[in-house]
Amino acid sequence: MRYTHPNYCYTGRPGGTGLREILSRGLKFLLLVALLMWAGPAWAQEANREVEEGRALFDEKCVVCHTNGGGDHIGPDLAGVVDRRSREWLARFITVPDQVLAEGDPLATELLKKYNGMPMPNLGLSSDDAEDIIQYLAAPPAAAGAAAPPAAREVQPAPEMLFAQSMILYIFLGxxxxxxVVFGIVGLSTYEQTDVDVSKAFQLRRVLFTIGLILVASVAIATLPQAPYAKEGTKADRIIYVAARQYEFVFSEEPIVTVEDISRSRRITSLELFGGELVEFRVTSLDVTHGFGIYGPERQLLxxxxxxxxxxxxxxxxxxxxGPFLVLCLEYCAGGHHLMEAHFTVDDEEPVASHSTQAPLIAR
Amino acid sequence: MHTTPATTYPGTIGAADAAAPSRDLAVPETQSTIYAWMLTTAALFVILALLGVYMRLVQGGALAGLESWFYPMMTLHGIGMAGLWFVASMACACEALRKHVLASSAVAVFALAGTVVGVVLLLVSVFMGRFAAGWYFLYPLPLQGEWPAWSAVTFLLALTVLGVTWLVWSLDILRAVAVKYSLSHALGWHYLRGETEPAVPPAVIIVTVSMIVNVVALVAAVVVLVLFYLELLTGRPSDALLMKNLTFLFGHTLVNLAMYLAIAVVYDALPDYAGRPWKANKIVAISWNSVLLIVLLAYFHHLYMDFVQPATVQYIGQIASYAASLPAAVVTIFGALLLVYHAPMRWTLASVLFFLGLMGWAIGGIGAVIDSTIVANVRLHNTLWVPAHFHTYMLAGFGIIVGHFYHCGRLQAQGRAERTGYHTVLVTLLVASACGFLAMFYVGGAYSVPRRYSVYPIELAHGATYALWAAVFASVFLLTTVLCLIEVVGSWRKGATGGAEAWVGKSAVAGSLRPSTPNAAIGTSAVSRVDQ
Amino acid sequence: MWISKSVPVSAACLLAVLVAPAGVGAEPPGAVSPTESRLLNRSVPDVPLQLADGRTVSMSSLWQDKPLLVTFFYRNCHGICSPFLGWVRDAVRDDGGSGRDYRILALSFDEEDTAADMRSQADALGLAGDPDWLFAVAEPEALARVTGALDFWYRLDPATGQYDHGALLAAVHEGRVARALLGGSGFVERFRIMARELRGEFIPFYTVPNQTAWRCFSFDPVSGRLYMDWGLLILGVPTLVAMAVTFGLFRRGPRRG
Structure with a gap:
C-alpha cells in the first residue's frame, strides 16, 4: 500500500533509489538546463503548454471537488491557492494527499475538518502532473481560461405552475x-344505526368496479402512447452527448465512455440550442447512477x-x-448531489431547417 | 355469536356484545412479543421522525453548519422508517393472527433480536462511518461514495442480518399457516370455486399472500447483497440495470407489503368496533390473489426513466400499478366502508386511527397511481411528489399500527373509561399536522422540487419555504404522536394489572417452554367461534 | 425439519444461477466512435455528379426521397477499395434494404477516373444494372467540397501511383449525415444497426464497453431485437425460490387435531 504512487515505485522495490531513477532525474535536469538556455518565446510556449495540460488535468481529475474561481465545492476553491500555500506543499498534497494526511500535517488536518471530513483521495498524479496543475492554477484567470463565476443568480419566488404539473396537482386534490367526503359520510352515518342490505351493497360494488375498470383502462389507453420513449422514425436535429459523474454533467459533441474521453473529446462548455429544435440527449454515467432532469425557464421539470x-x-x-434552462441531477449520488447542475440556453432564432418528419415528444 | 341474516348487516346489536372480542381465552396463555415491539417501535419512531424534522430544517436553511450530516441522516431515516414500518406491521399481523394460527414464539424473539442487531450495525455504519448511500443503496453508489469502505460493508452486513432474520420470520409464519390450512384454503381458492367452507379469516388470506410475496422480496434482497459481495471479492462489476430491478423488486415490494399487513390488521380488528363480521368471500379471495400476481410487476414504475428498460416492460408497469389499485379500492376500502356504514360503531382512539389509516391509504394510493402514469412520472420522478405519496402511506400505516397497539392494550383493560375528549383533541391535531406536512411535499413535488437535496439550488429556493413549514407541521405531528404513544402505553399499563407486568421478559421464556398442541387447539376453537 | 428440506433446494437454485457462466456474448457494437460522431449532422454540399451511364445529376436528387449511403473509392486501387466495396455490397444484400430504404453512391476520388471506369467497377462487383447502386465521378472542385465536408482524406503517393486513403460509409439523410461508419472490426454488425436507424427504427440504447456480469438484455443487430440475457434469469430467482418454498411448506397439508 505504501508504494502505490508511481513516483514511489520506479523500481518496484521498496526504498530503492535505483539507477533508473538517478538517470531519469539527471536527464530531467539536463533537459531543464537545455530548456532554460532556449530563448524566451520557447520558454513562454512551454509554460503555456503546462498551463494547457494543467487545465486538461484539472478538468479531468480535480473539477469533481474543486473550482478555479467558482467558489467552494466539495473542497475549497483553488483560485489563488498558489499565493496561499507553498508550491512544495501543494505538489506534495496533490501527489500523495493520503500520506500528507497520515503524517498529521496540521494544514491538511485543518482542511479535512473544514470540509466535512472528506479527505482528498490519492488520484495517482505524478509530480509532473502536479507541476502542470500548479502552473494552471498560478496562471492569471484569462490565461487559465477559467469560466467566469456564474452571473449572480437571484432568489426568485415560486413561478406559475406549468399546465402539466398543475393538472397533476388538481386531479390529485380533486x-x-x-x-x-366519502369517508366523512360513512363515518357520520354511524350516528344513525340501521341495517344495511348487503346484496344491494354488492350490486353497488359491481357497478363501482365496472366504472373503475373503465376509468383506469381509458386513462391507461390515453396516456400510454404519450410515453417519452422514442418512437420509430424519430430523427433529432441535434445530438448532444452527456456524461454524468460525481458531481457534474459533461456535454460533448462526441460520446464519452470513459473518464479519459473527457479531455480527449470536444467538450461543449456553453451549450446553446435553438427554439423548435428536436434535441437528442444521449445520457450515460461514468460512475454511479445519476438523473438528468431538464428544468425549463419556468424552473419546472420538462x-x-x-x-x-x-x-x-x-x-x-x-x-x-x-430562455435559460437548468439541468439537475435527479438520482441521489452522494455528498455533492445537490451541487450537480448544468445550464444551457435555448435561443429564439430561426432554427436550422428541421428534417424530422414527426414530432414525437413535445415538452409542453 | 352474531345472529346475522344472510343479506343484511345488523345495525343495532348491542355494542358491548359486538365489542367483546373472543380473545380473552388465547391471550393470557400465549404471550407474545407485541409489547416489546411496541416499545421498540415507539422509541425508534420518535428518534427517526426527529431525523426527518432535522432534514426538513436543513432544507429550510434553518440549521446552518449542520448540513453535512444530511445525507447520512437521510439514509438512516429512510432505511429506519421502511424497516420499522415493516417489522411493526409484521408484529401486528402476527398478533392479529394468533387467534387463528400460531407462529413460533422462539422465532418471534429471534426476529426481535436479529432486528436489534441489524439496527445496531446500521447505526455504526451511519454514525461512525457516515455511510450515506440512501435507503435503497442503489448500485453502485455504496461502493463509490465519500464514506470509508468499512462503513459500506457494515451497512451491507446490517442488511444481510435484517434480510435473513426477516426471511426466517416470514417462513415461520408461512409454516404456521401451513400447519392449519392447505395452500388452496390459505389462499382462499375454495372461495373461487364457489365453496364457502371451510371459512378462512381474511387476515389469514392476506397474511399468506403477503408472506409469499415477502419471500420474493427478501430473496431479491439476498441476491442483491450476494452480487455486492461478489463485486467486493472479485472486482467484477454487476449490471446496473439488473441491480436496479432487483433493488426495487425488493424495496418496493417490502414497503407495499408493510401496508398490506397493516390492512390485515384492520380486517381483523375493525369488525370488533363495528359490531359486524368481515368475512372472506369470493371477491376478497379474488382480489388478494390478484394482488399476489400484480404486486410483483408494479415495481417497474420505479424504472420508467431508465429508457434502456424495454418499453413493453414499462407499459406493463403502468398497467400493473393501475391494476393493483382496483382490488384495493373496490374490495378492501369498499368493504371497510360498508362495514362501518350505519354500523353501531364504537369510536375509540383505535377505531378512529384504523378508519383514518384506510383513508390515508386511499389518498396516498391516488398519489401513487398518478405517479405511476408514465407521462406524469416524467414530471414527478424523484421530485418531492414521491416522498409525498409514500409519507401519506407511511403515516396511514403508522396510524393503523398505533391504533392496533392501543387496541391490544385496551383488550386488557375492559370496562375502563377512555379519555374521549382528550383523544379527539389528539386526533384532530394529528390529522391537521399531517395534512400540513404532506401538503408541503405535494406542492413541492408539483413544483418539481427534487427530493434528496440537502440544499436547494437558487432557482428552486422556494423549496426551502415548504421545507420549513413542513418541519413545523412535522414537529407538531411528532409531539402529538408522542402523546398518543403515551396513551397507548398507558392503556397497556392499566390493562397489565392482571399479573402481566413483565411481558417483554416473559415472552422469551414462554415461547421456549410452551407446548405446541394446546395452542393449536385454541386456535381452532377461536376460529370456529368466529365463523359461526 | 421444514428448513432442512426447503433451504437446500432454494440454495441450490440460487447457486446454480450464480455459478452459471456469465452472459458474455458479443457486446452490442452500437457505440459510435468519436471520429464517426464528429461527422453526425454535418451538411453535405449539393454538387453535380456524373454517373456510370453518363448522366449528370445533382447529389441532392439522390437523397431527396430516401437516404443515401455515400462511400469513396478509386478504380485502380490495389488496396482496400475493392474489398471494402465488396463488404458494403454484401452487407447491403444481407440487409435487404437497398432500393426500399436507401440507395448507395460510390464516388471516385481519383481525378483520372471516368464514367467508363465506373461501369467496369460496377461490373466487377456484379452490380451493373442495379438501379440503387450508383457509381460516379465528380469535378475536382466538387469532389473536394464533398470529401472536405465528410473529413475523408486521401493522398497520392507519387512513387507507387496509389492513394493513401481511409474507408468511410456515410449515411446522408436530407442533406445531413445521419450516421457514419469507418471501416474496421464489426463493420457488418454496425452496418445493420445503421440500416435499422435509416429505416427509422429507433434503437433505444446501446451499451458502452465494460466487463459487466449478467446483463438483463442485450441487443442483437441481426434480428434487431433485444434478447434476454442471463441477468433476467437472476431476476426470476426470487419468484422461483418463493414458489418452491411455499409449495415445500404446504406440501404436507394441514395437521388435524
Whole structure:
C-alpha cells in the first residue's frame, strides 16, 4: 500500500533509489538546463503548454471537488491557492494527499475538518502532473481560461405552475376531496344505526368496479402512447452527448465512455440550442447512477431520464421554450448531489431547417 | 355469536356484545412479543421522525453548519422508517393472527433480536462511518461514495442480518399457516370455486399472500447483497440495470407489503368496533390473489426513466400499478366502508386511527397511481411528489399500527373509561399536522422540487419555504404522536394489572417452554367461534 | 425439519444461477466512435455528379426521397477499395434494404477516373444494372467540397501511383449525415444497426464497453431485437425460490387435531 504512487515505485522495490531513477532525474535536469538556455518565446510556449495540460488535468481529475474561481465545492476553491500555500506543499498534497494526511500535517488536518471530513483521495498524479496543475492554477484567470463565476443568480419566488404539473396537482386534490367526503359520510352515518342490505351493497360494488375498470383502462389507453420513449422514425436535429459523474454533467459533441474521453473529446462548455429544435440527449454515467432532469425557464421539470453506468439513455426533447434552462441531477449520488447542475440556453432564432418528419415528444 | 341474516348487516346489536372480542381465552396463555415491539417501535419512531424534522430544517436553511450530516441522516431515516414500518406491521399481523394460527414464539424473539442487531450495525455504519448511500443503496453508489469502505460493508452486513432474520420470520409464519390450512384454503381458492367452507379469516388470506410475496422480496434482497459481495471479492462489476430491478423488486415490494399487513390488521380488528363480521368471500379471495400476481410487476414504475428498460416492460408497469389499485379500492376500502356504514360503531382512539389509516391509504394510493402514469412520472420522478405519496402511506400505516397497539392494550383493560375528549383533541391535531406536512411535499413535488437535496439550488429556493413549514407541521405531528404513544402505553399499563407486568421478559421464556398442541387447539376453537 | 428440506433446494437454485457462466456474448457494437460522431449532422454540399451511364445529376436528387449511403473509392486501387466495396455490397444484400430504404453512391476520388471506369467497377462487383447502386465521378472542385465536408482524406503517393486513403460509409439523410461508419472490426454488425436507424427504427440504447456480469438484455443487430440475457434469469430467482418454498411448506397439508 505504501508504494502505490508511481513516483514511489520506479523500481518496484521498496526504498530503492535505483539507477533508473538517478538517470531519469539527471536527464530531467539536463533537459531543464537545455530548456532554460532556449530563448524566451520557447520558454513562454512551454509554460503555456503546462498551463494547457494543467487545465486538461484539472478538468479531468480535480473539477469533481474543486473550482478555479467558482467558489467552494466539495473542497475549497483553488483560485489563488498558489499565493496561499507553498508550491512544495501543494505538489506534495496533490501527489500523495493520503500520506500528507497520515503524517498529521496540521494544514491538511485543518482542511479535512473544514470540509466535512472528506479527505482528498490519492488520484495517482505524478509530480509532473502536479507541476502542470500548479502552473494552471498560478496562471492569471484569462490565461487559465477559467469560466467566469456564474452571473449572480437571484432568489426568485415560486413561478406559475406549468399546465402539466398543475393538472397533476388538481386531479390529485380533486380525487382526494372525493375520498375525504366519502369517508366523512360513512363515518357520520354511524350516528344513525340501521341495517344495511348487503346484496344491494354488492350490486353497488359491481357497478363501482365496472366504472373503475373503465376509468383506469381509458386513462391507461390515453396516456400510454404519450410515453417519452422514442418512437420509430424519430430523427433529432441535434445530438448532444452527456456524461454524468460525481458531481457534474459533461456535454460533448462526441460520446464519452470513459473518464479519459473527457479531455480527449470536444467538450461543449456553453451549450446553446435553438427554439423548435428536436434535441437528442444521449445520457450515460461514468460512475454511479445519476438523473438528468431538464428544468425549463419556468424552473419546472420538462423532461428527464436517468444516467446509468454501462448504458446510454436517449432522451428526445423538442425545445419549445426559449430562455435559460437548468439541468439537475435527479438520482441521489452522494455528498455533492445537490451541487450537480448544468445550464444551457435555448435561443429564439430561426432554427436550422428541421428534417424530422414527426414530432414525437413535445415538452409542453 | 352474531345472529346475522344472510343479506343484511345488523345495525343495532348491542355494542358491548359486538365489542367483546373472543380473545380473552388465547391471550393470557400465549404471550407474545407485541409489547416489546411496541416499545421498540415507539422509541425508534420518535428518534427517526426527529431525523426527518432535522432534514426538513436543513432544507429550510434553518440549521446552518449542520448540513453535512444530511445525507447520512437521510439514509438512516429512510432505511429506519421502511424497516420499522415493516417489522411493526409484521408484529401486528402476527398478533392479529394468533387467534387463528400460531407462529413460533422462539422465532418471534429471534426476529426481535436479529432486528436489534441489524439496527445496531446500521447505526455504526451511519454514525461512525457516515455511510450515506440512501435507503435503497442503489448500485453502485455504496461502493463509490465519500464514506470509508468499512462503513459500506457494515451497512451491507446490517442488511444481510435484517434480510435473513426477516426471511426466517416470514417462513415461520408461512409454516404456521401451513400447519392449519392447505395452500388452496390459505389462499382462499375454495372461495373461487364457489365453496364457502371451510371459512378462512381474511387476515389469514392476506397474511399468506403477503408472506409469499415477502419471500420474493427478501430473496431479491439476498441476491442483491450476494452480487455486492461478489463485486467486493472479485472486482467484477454487476449490471446496473439488473441491480436496479432487483433493488426495487425488493424495496418496493417490502414497503407495499408493510401496508398490506397493516390492512390485515384492520380486517381483523375493525369488525370488533363495528359490531359486524368481515368475512372472506369470493371477491376478497379474488382480489388478494390478484394482488399476489400484480404486486410483483408494479415495481417497474420505479424504472420508467431508465429508457434502456424495454418499453413493453414499462407499459406493463403502468398497467400493473393501475391494476393493483382496483382490488384495493373496490374490495378492501369498499368493504371497510360498508362495514362501518350505519354500523353501531364504537369510536375509540383505535377505531378512529384504523378508519383514518384506510383513508390515508386511499389518498396516498391516488398519489401513487398518478405517479405511476408514465407521462406524469416524467414530471414527478424523484421530485418531492414521491416522498409525498409514500409519507401519506407511511403515516396511514403508522396510524393503523398505533391504533392496533392501543387496541391490544385496551383488550386488557375492559370496562375502563377512555379519555374521549382528550383523544379527539389528539386526533384532530394529528390529522391537521399531517395534512400540513404532506401538503408541503405535494406542492413541492408539483413544483418539481427534487427530493434528496440537502440544499436547494437558487432557482428552486422556494423549496426551502415548504421545507420549513413542513418541519413545523412535522414537529407538531411528532409531539402529538408522542402523546398518543403515551396513551397507548398507558392503556397497556392499566390493562397489565392482571399479573402481566413483565411481558417483554416473559415472552422469551414462554415461547421456549410452551407446548405446541394446546395452542393449536385454541386456535381452532377461536376460529370456529368466529365463523359461526 | 421444514428448513432442512426447503433451504437446500432454494440454495441450490440460487447457486446454480450464480455459478452459471456469465452472459458474455458479443457486446452490442452500437457505440459510435468519436471520429464517426464528429461527422453526425454535418451538411453535405449539393454538387453535380456524373454517373456510370453518363448522366449528370445533382447529389441532392439522390437523397431527396430516401437516404443515401455515400462511400469513396478509386478504380485502380490495389488496396482496400475493392474489398471494402465488396463488404458494403454484401452487407447491403444481407440487409435487404437497398432500393426500399436507401440507395448507395460510390464516388471516385481519383481525378483520372471516368464514367467508363465506373461501369467496369460496377461490373466487377456484379452490380451493373442495379438501379440503387450508383457509381460516379465528380469535378475536382466538387469532389473536394464533398470529401472536405465528410473529413475523408486521401493522398497520392507519387512513387507507387496509389492513394493513401481511409474507408468511410456515410449515411446522408436530407442533406445531413445521419450516421457514419469507418471501416474496421464489426463493420457488418454496425452496418445493420445503421440500416435499422435509416429505416427509422429507433434503437433505444446501446451499451458502452465494460466487463459487466449478467446483463438483463442485450441487443442483437441481426434480428434487431433485444434478447434476454442471463441477468433476467437472476431476476426470476426470487419468484422461483418463493414458489418452491411455499409449495415445500404446504406440501404436507394441514395437521388435524
Amino acid at each position: 380525487i382526494t376531496l372525493v375520498i375525504v 423532461a428527464q431520464t436517468q444516467a446509468m453506468p454501462g448504458y446510454v439513455n436517449r432522451l428526445l426533447v423538442r425545445m419549445e421554450r426559449t
